[in-house]
Amino acid sequence: MASLGPSIDELISALRCLPGVGPKSAQRMTFHLLERNREGGAHLAKALMDALDNVQHCRRCRILCESDICIRCQDERRQQDQLCIVEMPSDVLAIEQATHYKGQYFVLSGHLSPLDGIGPEALGIPRLIEWLDEKTILEVILATNPTVEGEATAHYISELARERQIKVTRLAHGIPLGGELEFIDSGTLSHAFSGRESI
Numbered sequence: 001m002a003s004l005g006p007s008i009d010e011l012i013s014a015l016r017c018l019p020g021v022g023p024k025s026a027q028r029m030t031f032h033l034l035e036r037n038r039e040g041g042a043h044l045a046k047a048l049m050d051a052l053d054n055v056q057h058c059r060r061c062r063i064l065c066e067s068d069i070c071i072r073c074q075d076e077r078r079q080q081d082q083l084c085i086v087e088m089p090s091d092v093l094a095i096e097q098a099t100h101y102k103g104q105y106f107v108l109s110g111h112l113s114p115l116d117g118i119g120p121e122a123l124g125i126p127r128l129i130e131w132l133d134e135k136t137i138l139e140v141i142l143a144t145n146p147t148v149e150g151e152a153t154a155h156y157i158s159e160l161a162r163e164r165q166i167k168v169t170r171l172a173h174g175i176p177l178g179g180e181l182e183f184i185d186s187g188t189l190s191h192a193f194s195g196r197e198s199i
Contacts, residue, residue: 062107062124064089079103081138111149132164139167146173
């Protein structure tokens, strides 16, 4: 492989740790930062170092934050008896931006995947069990992704909640608003049909 020097090669290699960034994209980013935006590169480096030094997981809900307990967990105006369980911190932002949900969250930072060595401990399930055992949660809302792994994770957590007589609900899956039946994939259509509701 042709090289322009160890510093450039190292930067290209480092940028490849980002999801979706292959060799060509990393090369373009490197050249852009070095040729056209060194100030932006310096700002990026400082912001990245600050985030790595200051950001941690909330002790209660496991979202990324800069304190022991995040602002949502500290907010006493939020409903304390509803717990929405999501896979990633970005899911919390999506729910907050699109809904009026004002309950609590628990961030798994992934999903169960025994083949990849991701078990309950890696997802913080022991901490979730402690929270459920406090008997303050009346409803668990499962908002994991509608993938095989997401469904397996939701099933596992629903069993934990039901053992403690906690109501369990799952986000509805089905036809998107504005969607046309002829363009919906068969799996989504089947799920929507079996989950139909009275009106």
